[in-house]
Amino acid sequence: MKPKIDFLTIAVADLEKSVAFYKDGLGLPTKGIQKGNEDHCLFELAHGFRLVLYRRQEFLSLTQTSAEVAKSSGFIISYIADSRAEVDAILQQAIQAGAMQIGSTQDEPWGYSANFADPDGHHWEISFMPGNG
């Protein structure tokens, strides 16, 4: 695992209002809301770091967690892996270190991902995204 974080994803009650806050209010750069199965908005920050906003309900479906874990964690820390093998290796490393796996590893339209909760339930997502690594 490289010492890096690629995304921070946060849950918001009102996506349009929060995009206005970050885009128009604070001036953070974005291409705006991306419509889809799960509308979201991606802000491109320095060094490729991204702040991502999801509506709370869709965020909860992203987290796939019990209500109990979700309650303690309004965010997801994301790491972009170089390969499927790195996703699996980091997940195993985390589990050996005491993490709790969330859901199962899965193939996604955009790649492959694994999720785990750290000892306090903070949600990490490890993804391989061949299209836009």
Place this chain on the structure above:
Amino acid sequence: MKPKIDFLTIAVADLEKSVAFYKDGLGLPTKGIQKGNEDHCLFELAHGFRLVLYRRQEFLSLTQTSAEVAKSSGFIISYIADSRAEVDAILQQAIQAGAMQIGSTQDEPWGYSANFADPDGHHWEISFMPGNG
């Protein structure tokens, strides 16, 4: 405001256990727990980004928030400003955009800071740290 985030600070129940998880388990680089009024542990990630761990109780004193806000937000997003004037300017920009100020701007042993909650209560800290900007 530059499009950047400098720190992500998270609350943990057991600092030693969580440091072991991130340091020994995941292999993230750190000088270990820094003892002080508020023990914490700082992980140095790529591009100067830092993941910072505080015990939950001390984290809550950092956030200076009501229990209601604290409940919804297990993390603080931090931005390092270039000057006191930039701290003040960003705070004003955020308030005009609909943020709620948390506490008051204050002089700290290490500099100067302002805090606000975004429309969902996500906590931002804007700091000027002349010593270790």
